[in-house]
Amino acid sequence: xxxxxxxxxxxxxxxxxxxxxxxxxxxxxxxxxxxxxxxxxxxxxxxxxxxxxxxxxxxxxxxxxxxxxxxxxxxxxxxxxxxxxxxxxxxxxxxxxxxxxxxxxxxxxxxxxxxxxxxxxxxxxxxxxxxxxxxxxxxxxxxxxxxxxxxxxxxxxxxxxxxxxxxxxxxxxxxxxxxxxxxxxxxxxxxxxxxxxxxxxxxxxxxxxxxxxxxxxxxxxxxxxxxxxxxxxxxxxxxxxxxxxxxxxx
Amino acid sequence: xxxxxxxxxxxxxxxxxxxxxxxxxxxxxxxxxxxxxxxxxxxxxxxxxxxxxxxxxxxxxxxxxxxxxxxxxxxxxxxxxxxxxxxxxxxxxxxxxxxxxxxxxxxxxxxxxxxxxxxxxxxxxxxxxxxxxxxxxxxxxxxxxxxxxxxxxxxxxxxxxxxxxxxxxxxxxxxxxxxxxxxxxxxxxxxxxxxxxxxxxxxxxxxxxxxxxxxxxxxxxxxxxxxxxxxxxxxxxxxxxxxxxxxxxxxxxxxxxxxxxxxxxxxxxxxxxxx
Numbered sequence: 001x002x003x004x005x006x007x008x009x010x011x012x013x014x015x016x017x018x019x020x021x022x023x024x025x026x027x028x029x030x031x032x033x034x035x036x037x038x039x040x041x042x043x044x045x046x047x048x049x050x051x052x053x054x055x056x057x058x059x060x061x062x063x064x065x066x067x068x069x070x071x072x073x074x075x076x077x078x079x080x081x082x083x084x085x086x087x088x089x090x091x092x093x094x095x096x097x098x099x100x101x102x103x104x105x106x107x108x109x110x111x112x113x114x115x116x117x118x119x120x121x122x123x124x125x126x127x128x129x130x131x132x133x134x135x136x137x138x139x140x141x142x143x144x145x146x147x148x149x150x151x152x153x154x155x156x157x158x159x160x161x162x163x164x165x166x167x168x169x170x171x172x173x174x175x176x177x178x179x180x181x182x183x184x185x186x187x188x189x190x191x192x193x194x195x196x197x198x199x200x201x202x203x204x205x206x207x208x209x210x211x212x213x214x215x216x217x218x219x220x221x222x223x224x225x226x227x228x229x230x231x232x233x234x235x236x237x238x239x240x241x242x243x244x245x246x247x248x249x250x
Numbered sequence: 251x252x253x254x255x256x257x258x259x260x261x262x263x264x265x266x267x268x269x270x271x272x273x274x275x276x277x278x279x280x281x282x283x284x285x286x287x288x289x290x291x292x293x294x295x296x297x298x299x300x301x302x303x304x305x306x307x308x309x310x311x312x313x314x315x316x317x318x319x320x321x322x323x324x325x326x327x328x329x330x331x332x333x334x335x336x337x338x339x340x341x342x343x344x345x346x347x348x349x350x351x352x353x354x355x356x357x358x359x360x361x362x363x364x365x366x367x368x369x370x371x372x373x374x375x376x377x378x379x380x381x382x383x384x385x386x387x388x389x390x391x392x393x394x395x396x397x398x399x400x401x402x403x404x405x406x407x408x409x410x411x412x413x414x415x416x417x418x419x420x421x422x423x424x425x426x427x428x429x430x431x432x433x434x435x436x437x438x439x440x441x442x443x444x445x446x447x448x449x450x451x452x453x454x455x456x457x458x459x460x461x462x463x464x465x466x467x468x469x470x471x472x473x474x475x476x477x478x479x480x481x482x483x484x485x486x487x488x489x490x491x492x493x494x495x496x497x498x499x500x501x502x503x504x505x506x507x508x509x510x511x512x513x514x515x516x517x518x519x520x521x522x523x524x525x
Contacts, residue, residue: 078367112275
């Protein structure tokens with residue numbers, strides 16, 4: 001597959017500034033700022049409820065922020081007229097109709113953004129679903145659904161890919177496959193943002209970490225620097241978030 | 251590979267082509283689900299079966315019981331052959347609400363909004379797409395109802411040629427009302443978003459209230475005839491109790507306009523939701 005070298009022209013791909021979002025009384029994201037850069041996998045790490053999914057939905061314009069701004073390739077995602085060519089997303093919750101075949105799911109998405117039909121075959125092949133293209137998505141295993149979601153995210157051949165907990169529920173083979181795929185996407189020069197609450201996944205996947213807790217930024221650092229002297233990413237995370245917690249009490 | 255540089259592809263697209271692409275995508279979504287065909291098939295079947303039953307069971311039996319003097323003065327109710335459409339239109343309204351709630355239930359709405367972030371364009375594409383489908387199916391159903399009715403009524407020499415001015419107008423108004431019912435269902439879907447809640451609302455509004463209204467005293471009809479379903483049905487099957495066709499059309503599409511406007515405003519303002 002031939003790829004375009006976007007990395008030559010793009011420095012920061014996602015730029016989040018002072019983002020806040022609350023749902024009723026619950027503060028989901030609280031003054032969060034960070035950048036996602038091309039050519040690397042950025043791990044978006046934090047416990048459940050830390051605001052990772054909310055942040056991703058706000059990046060895609062699905063939910064509106066209360067304050068702050070998000071730019072994708074220089075402007076708000078919703079201001080791009082063919083947004084699937086700017087950023088592709090695999091959200092945590094399903095966004096597939098179980099009665100529609102994989103091919104038809106990709107077809108309407110492609111049509112909505114003026115993407116050529118042959119690209120559908122390319123992405124189906126890329127994720128290994130060519131043989132299952134005509135089966136209803138409802139008959140897919142979790143791993144196959146995730147791969148179809150990834151195919152949808154890559155449909156517009158976007159320079160930016162966002163994935164919310166893509167490893168959740170996958171078997172070891174599926175996890176290894178996803179990890180390889182995401183590493184490859186980053187190697188092609190794309191910006192890859194992957195959220196997870198499982199620390200151990202990140203140590204083998206991410207180059208850079210955005211660590212959040214209770215809607216706030218805890219750290220924005222290369223993985224190696226984050227682990228530092230600790231035994232594992234997990235130990236480093238617990239040490240950092242506990243320090244943060246005690247700090248907030250004082 | 252068809253990728254151009256991001257900035258070039260973003261600049262070259264007008265809002266109008268955004269709507270056209272969204273409409274094409276909506277059509278693909280609509281035609282690639284089996285539930286679409288099941289609901290459409292049920293609506294058409296219901297329309298034809300009930301229409302034929304009303305004509306043979308009610309009109310012919312009633313006519314045969316009449317004295318020769320009564321028969322001489324007998325006039326068919328306006329649009330009598332379209333009565334089967336009433337129930338079919340309730341199912342078109344269900345189809346309209348399902349075309350929205352199905353997306354919220356499955357999460358497809360998130361993919362749709364990520365693909366078409368302009369909520370106005372997406373809303374318009376859904377409303378226009380549904381209207382085109384219900385217009386065609388409504389027109390075909392109404393014309394079929396008319397065609398089926400004539401041989402049945404012909405048994406008593408009560409048939410009417412399609413060239414009759416009121417017949418053609420009836421077919422047109424019946425199709426137009428069908429579009430309105432679909433849009434009211436679509437609006438309910440956007441406002442309520444939950445499949446069962448929206449379907450229940452549609453069934454209550456278009457089936458429950460008219461059934462209850464039948465049991466109320468005649469004098470109440472001065473109010474009941476302004477209810478949505480009764481106004482919609484009066485467009486093509488007016489009786490002495492209902493509004494006449496012109497006012498019925500105005501009242502019914504007044505409801506459609508209000509419901510669609512409220513649905514559009516809420517759709518543009520609300521978050522798409524977590525799941």
